Amino acid sequence: MLFRRFAKFTLPKLPFTDNSLEPIYDKKTISFHWGKHHQTYVDKLNQAVGENDYTLLDIIQNQSQNSLPLRNHGGGHYNHCLFWLCLGSNSSEQPSGKLLAHIQKQWGDFSKFKNEFNQAAINTFGSGWAWLSVNPEGKLVISSSQNQDNPLMKGIFKANAVPFFTIDVWEHAYYLQYQNKRPEFVDKFWKVVNWKQVEDMYEKYALQQRPVPVDKILG
Amino acid sequence: MLFIILQLLQISALEDCESKSPFTETFDTYEFKLMIMPYSYSFLEPFITSTIIYAHHDHHHQTYIDKLNTYLEGMPDLQSLTLADLNLMAKDDTTLQKHAGGAYNHNLYWYFLTSPLCAKAGPEGPLLDKIVEQWESYDNFKNELTTKMKDLFGSGWVWACVNEEGDIEMRSTANQINPLMQVDSSICYPFLGNDIWEHAYYLKYMWDREAYINSYFTAIDWDQVEFFYNEYASQFRSIPI
Numbered sequence: 001m002l003f004r005r006f007a008k009f010t011l012p013k014l015p016f017t018d019n020s021l022e023p024i025y026d027k028k029t030i031s032f033h034w035g036k037h038h039q040t041y042v043d044k045l046n047q048a049v050g051e052n053d054y055t056l057l058d059i060i061q062n063q064s065q066n067s068l069p070l071r072n073h074g075g076g077h078y079n080h081c082l083f084w085l086c087l088g089s090n091s092s093e094q095p096s097g098k099l100l101a102h103i104q105k106q107w108g109d110f111s112k113f114k115n116e117f118n119q120a121a122i123n124t125f126g127s128g129w130a131w132l133s134v135n136p137e138g139k140l141v142i143s144s145s146q147n148q149d150n151p152l153m154k155g156i157f158k159a160n161a162v163p164f165f166t167i168d169v170w171e172h173a174y175y176l177q178y179q180n181k182r183p184e185f186v187d188k189f190w191k192v193v194n195w196k197q198v199e200d201m202y203e204k205y206a207l208q209q210r211p212v213p214v215d216k217i218l219g
Numbered sequence: 220m221l222f223i224i225l226q227l228l229q230i231s232a233l234e235d236c237e238s239k240s241p242f243t244e245t246f247d248t249y250e251f252k253l254m255i256m257p258y259s260y261s262f263l264e265p266f267i268t269s270t271i272i273y274a275h276h277d278h279h280h281q282t283y284i285d286k287l288n289t290y291l292e293g294m295p296d297l298q299s300l301t302l303a304d305l306n307l308m309a310k311d312d313t314t315l316q317k318h319a320g321g322a323y324n325h326n327l328y329w330y331f332l333t334s335p336l337c338a339k340a341g342p343e344g345p346l347l348d349k350i351v352e353q354w355e356s357y358d359n360f361k362n363e364l365t366t367k368m369k370d371l372f373g374s375g376w377v378w379a380c381v382n383e384e385g386d387i388e389m390r391s392t393a394n395q396i397n398p399l400m401q402v403d404s405s406i407c408y409p410f411l412g413n414d415i416w417e418h419a420y421y422l423k424y425m426w427d428r429e430a431y432i433n434s435y436f437t438a439i440d441w442d443q444v445e446f447f448y449n450e451y452a453s454q455f456r457s458i459p460i
Binding site: 032036037040072125126127128146147148170171172175176179180 | 274278279282317372373374375393394416417418421422425426
């Protein structure tokens with residue numbers, strides 16, 4: 001019998017229950033965002049990958065510049081995995097420990113950082129994401145991207161960095177509850193960030209310049 | 220009895236069709252005002268709901284107008300240009316691409332559309348002749364346009380426009396770019412288009428963009444679109460809207 005190895009990506013389970021982020025991020029939005037939009041990225045990624053044995057990180061970092069379907073759907077799968085990891089109830093509204101110290105060192109105080117990140121998220125025109133990453137020089141950088149592009153993508157992102165914190169500003173991420181009021185969504189997002197997870201990804205991966213293996217973490 | 224009721228319903232729908240305000244040419248310049256909807260907010264149902272129109276026109280479209288005016292306040296050289304002209308000038312100006320594009324594209328969108336109860340099934344006259352010449356049938360044209368709308372990634376628009384050779388082309392554009400702007404392409408004069416930004420359909424169709432697109436084809440004001448083709452696009456003119 002011919003044994004075929006091929007990468008098969010699946011929609012991971014959410015690391016929180018779909019109603020636990022209410023009222024800021026409601027169950028209806030979460031369940032459609034995950035069950036329909038993210039699922040579609042997974043399905044189309046599998047179609048695009050075919051029988052190739054790519055890992056998700058290889059797709060994001062290397063293959064994305066050569067293939068538009070891998071860029072769009074690989075990006076879609078990776079980015080949504082990272083987004084789910086950034087979310088959780090019982091948010092402490094800001095990080096602690098090393099990450100907080102690093103933010104304060106670079107921005108003076110947390111609120112200055114928060115404002116700059118918010119502006120990146122609000123001013124992304126059309127569909128896209130805002131990111132917090134660690135660059136090869138060990139600095140925290142805020143950036144934004146169009147569509148499903150990601151700071152790990154070589155040949156696409158001018159200055160590559162390792163992202164560990166993100167917000168989805170495609171309209172599907174907030175439209176049912178917020179409609180055109182993206183600034184309100186961005187403002188409220190801080191109340192549902194899982195800082196423990198974000199700090200973990202910062203310390204274990206981004207600081208070491210290792211891309212966060214989001215699909216493996218979600219399992 | 221049922222027959223009489225149905226006749227009465229048909230008559231009232233036809234009366235409503237007259238309620239769409241006719242397009243008139245606009246040569247306004249800075250400071251721009253948000254256009255008044257040419258029909259009631261429920262007129263496009265069931266294609267587009269009044270809740271969507273409230274968000275789309277009163278907020279999104281309004282914001283493009285406001286941001287365009289804010290930009291033009293500091294650009295005296297652009298203040299005497301019409302909205303169409305600003306779009307023709309936008310090749311290297313990303314702010315004009317966003318806000319003059321947004322303002323103009325949405326002006327067109329509201330006129331491309333009509334109630335599904337009033338819409339013809341397809342185009343007639345010289346536009347249909349040209350479509351048949353290039354696609355052999357309206358169905359082929361519609362299918363290809365549908366595919367482009369489904370395949371557009373992210374935010375943008377899909378247009379049917381007349382290129383410099385006088386042929387109809389279909390163009391997908393990102394964000395608020397349109398083919399008048401000649402961003403990375405030759406000019407093409409639009410006469411039909413669809414807004415594929417998620418805000419255009421999310422409150423009713425959510426992730427089901429295909430259903431939005433299928434419904435769109437039942438709500439095209441072909442009389443209006445034929446006029447845009449005959450009077451402007453096929454004459455290599457931008458629509459003064």
